[in-house]
Amino acid sequence: MTKQKKSSTTLLGRWLYIKKYIKDFTTLGSVAPSSSKASKFLASQIKRNGGYVIELGPGSGTVTQAILDSGIGFDKLIAIEIDKHFYDYMKAKFPKLNILNASATDLKKLLPKHVIGNVSTIISTIPMKNLHHNLRNEIINAAFSVMRPDGNFVQIRYSTQSPIKAKQLGLKQLTYGRVWWNIPPMTTFGYEKEAAKVVKKK
Numbered sequence: 328m329t330k331q332k333k334s335s336t337t338l339l340g341r342w343l344y345i346k347k348y349i350k351d352f353t354t355l356g357s358v359a360p361s362s363s364k365a366s367k368f369l370a371s372q373i374k375r376n377g378g379y380v381i382e383l384g385p386g387s388g389t390v391t392q393a394i395l396d397s398g399i400g401f402d403k404l405i406a407i408e409i410d411k412h413f414y415d416y417m418k419a420k421f422p423k424l425n426i427l428n429a430s431a432t433d434l435k436k437l438l439p440k441h442v443i444g445n446v447s448t449i450i451s452t453i454p455m456k457n458l459h460h461n462l463r464n465e466i467i468n469a470a471f472s473v474m475r476p477d478g479n480f481v482q483i484r485y486s487t488q489s490p491i492k493a494k495q496l497g498l499k500q501l502t503y504g505r506v507w508w509n510i511p512p513m514t515t516f517g518y519e520k521e522a523a524k525v526v527k528k529k
């Protein structure tokens with residue numbers, strides 16, 4: 328396992344966040360990067376079965392850091408970031424990270440052949456509810472087209488309602504939990520490929 332020196336979001340990262348907040352709130356979705364507590368909680372939902380982990384929308388990298396800290400190596404992690412400024416920031420912050428400046432909708436085209444079908448977990452902090460439902464569904468379909476049958480799609484939302492209509496997409500929905508220590512407080516949902524039913528964990 329390869330680990331990189333621990334670092335939180337720098338002043339530049341925070342500045343990029345504020346700039347994007349003003350210019351393009353739709354694809355950013357929050358006022359501040361995820362807290363370390365929330366990031367750790369997201370990383371704890373990873374299925375540890377040797378497959379790949381994909382992070383959608385790493386932004387300034389707090390969740391990326393938590394994923395790496397949880398024991399996922401750079402060789403098993405791929406990040407997809409649509410925003411060029413965040414992408415450049417992440418390239419400088421994590422030189423060993425496999426990150427692509429692209430949209431999550433293109434996952435199947437972007438990933439190498441050996442990764443397709445061998446993805447254990449996809450962690451998404453993309454503000455799904457801000458997107459048109461067609462775009463949202465496109466991202467979910469792309470995600471499940473590269474996932475292992477037992478994989479999970481981890482998605483955040485700042486309200487307590489699922490941003491994805493799991494039943495309509497034939498997915499099982501789980502509520503992993505709510506982290507209050509975040510601005511704003513964050514609920515984490517999980518989606519798995521199975522017969523459509525809504526299950527509350529614990």
Ligand SMILES: C[S@@+](CC[C@H](N)C(=O)[O-])C[C@H]1O[C@@H](n2cnc3c(N)ncnc32)[C@H](O)[C@@H]1O
Nearest residue numbers: 354355360361384385386408409410430431452
């Ligand atoms: C709420 S921010 C989360 C940033 C960071 N992961 C965090 O938790 O602090 C959402 C991120 O998703 C990115 N994003 C939005 N739409 C995307 C898409 N279609 N594909 C990839 N990234 C996207 C944004 O540029 C932004 O970095």
